[in-house]
Amino acid sequence: MKYALLAVLVLATGVAWKSASAEPTYAERLGWGADDRVVIFHCDDAGMSHSSNRGAIEALEYGMLTSVSTMMPCGWVPEFAAYLKEHPNVDNGLHLTHTSEWSNYRWGPVAGKTAVPGLADEQGCLWDNVPLVLEHATADEIETEIRAQIERAERMGMPITHLDSHMGTLFADDAYFERFMKVAIEKRIPMLIAGGHLTHVRQGHPEAAEKIVETAEMIWDAGLPVIDDIHTDTYDWKDPATKKAELIETLRKLKPGITEIIVHCTNPSDAFEHISDSGPNRLADLRVMTDPDVKRVLEEQGIILTTWRELKERRDKAG
Secondary structure, eight states, rough: HHHHHHHSSSSSSSSSOOOGGGGGHHHHHHOOOOOOOOEEEEEETSSHHHHHHHHHHHHHSSSSSSSSEOOSTTTTTTHHHHHHOOOSSSEEEEEEEOOOOOOOSOOOOOOTTTTTTGBBBSSSSBBBHHHHHHHOOHHHHHHHHHHHHHHHHHTTOOOOOOOEEEEEEEESHHHHHHHHHHHHHHTOOOBBBBBBBBBHHHOHHHHHTSSSHHHHHHHHHTTTOBEEEEEOOOOOOOOOHHHHHHHHHHTTTOOOEEEEEEOOOOOTTTTTTGTTTTTTHHHHHHHHHTTHHHHHHHHHHHEEEEHHHHHHHHHHHHO
């Protein structure tokens, strides 16, 4: 998850910080009020496993989850694609995947090892960590794989409402990020970028947060929506017993603007423990996304839930 946080940190070098108080929030620029607190509850890792699919679907249908993103190289994508065919209005993005981090359950590049040899390890799978990708993969290979994953989703008839990056790989190198931005703008698909008050980003890496505002504005000027903040802490809240209280506290302290809160809703089967030991943590994310107390806090606080699909519609209207 450290790389997930870096996904909004190292986008541009040497960019001066603009005071958030001097500018309207991106929520305002998309038509909400100056004091509105708007949230995307976003679930990563759809398609990664049957357990991941079950958790995402349960949180979408019975909880407060508003958005998901799918890992196209993974083995359980067809199951989630079938669900999306029956539920085409689900806010489904692509969790663009350039790593394969687990020991016993792995996947390779959609483009194939021959097309992107620098992305494949000795097993023919994607590298298991971001530094190894940086060491071996060129920006051309990164772009080839991005396009291959988008093309697979298009062939399968999956909606693509937005793009983000598994483990933050696409944000770990300027050249990678430039290709990510290039494809998103070319295809008119919103990409994960925050450039507003950046409260949660700045808490972890205040020096890096100052580098992203201008890049976010460039993406806005290209016609794509931008959000104000990204919250990634839920994966690091390892105690399931306290996760609900921590999320409620986070919601009560939200600043005006659009905040994406990232979760990993999973309903682990017996097999999931052979993939990862993160099952209890991910199950706790599912539980808080379906918890009536959390829903009650949203209502009491007047927090507005939204999707990337709605952000794109509002951005198109804004001109």
